[in-house]
Amino acid sequence: MASSTDARNRTLTLDAPPSRIVSLVPSQTELLAHLGLEEEVVGITRFCERPEHWQSEKTIVGGTKEVDVETVRNLDPDLILANHEENTAEDVSALDDVAPVFVTEVKTVEEALQMIRTVGTLTDTADRTSTLAGNIISRFDSLPDFPVLRAAYLIWREPYMTVGGDTFVHDVMGWGGLDNVYGDRARYPELTPEELADQDVDVVLCSSEPFPFHQKDAFTADLEEALPDTPIEIVDGQPFSWYGPRLLDTPSYLKELRERLPTPRATSSP
Structure with missing residues (x-):
């Protein structure tokens, strides 16, 4: 069982790792691919350009600001990944009636790392996301103090x-x-x-x-x-x-x- 609290302060609990994921956020779609969740992802937006081959292999559910809720419903997802800024509140509210929706909010690199770890918790890929987050922050921490x-x-x-x-x-x-x-x-x-x-x-x-x-x-x-x-x-x-x-x-x-x-x-x- 996995449990995490999203940007709306809603706690999402999954009894089992999701097997039918819809991602409405390009950065998070790329993350799911990086984590090896090729089979689990069933729907993405037309702006989810990475990995490129998913545009022809996954169901396109509209754009980030104009999600086709019925297309998502027909995919019978068990997890929908959304974002506070990239998706509209109206679409997210409608999708709440379709499947569990986890909304992220990322305004800093540290929040991005937290998002990555949380997705790992929800998708049973915590070991991989921990490694990824560690590699990212290590590279950022190695940056010099540039003249401003x-x-x-x-x-x-x-x-x-x-x-x-x-x-x-x-x-x-x-x-x-x-x-x-x-x-x-x-x-x-x-x-x-x-x-x-x-x-x-x-x-x-x-x-x-x-x-x-x-x-x-x-x-x-x-x-x-x-x-x-x-x-x-x-x-x-x-x-x-x-x-x-x-x-x-x-x-x-x-x-x-x-x-x-x-x-x-x-x-x-x-």
Whole structure:
């Protein structure tokens, strides 16, 4: 028997390891694959891109924000994995009538490790998740104390949007010595290039997802005009935002990124 309390403060108890799992969260789907639960996973969203072959082998139950509840019901699951931010409260409430739903909330690397361990408890893979979590934190702990850079991390255009201090991306930035200039804001604030220019940033990071800044130079042209003396860096969004086994690679990405970023300006905060 496995028992864990989720982000809604609901305790979920399973009498036996689940054999029909539906995952509504890409990072957690990738985690289930990493744990060897190929046969147990029966349904995923269309955004669950890893492992790639599951898109053709598993039942697609809609998107993260638009779950087809009846498709999930027809799969007769015995565990549904959801997330507070990635899935809607309405979908989660409807799914509560279908099967046990475990809702996670991940805003820090430490919370990601706890999520990994909890999934291990629920799926009878605790030994594997303990090893995975240990390897992840060991790599993060090996990161050097980088000189602090004042940074803004952009996730969207028209309007421009950044990340606040209560997000997973914000926490990962801190591990890389990137001081989020919008860390005192909540969620995903909107901004203009002119407002950003007033923040005295050392670097602007433009993520490859969810908005594909990497696809066209024109996507950053107005930023370069507003901040002519500030580096505008395109970054891979996955190391900053995926919180499953992909975290194994995040520390090395942060090291590589810092090698190509500028040193802090003399006027920057220490």
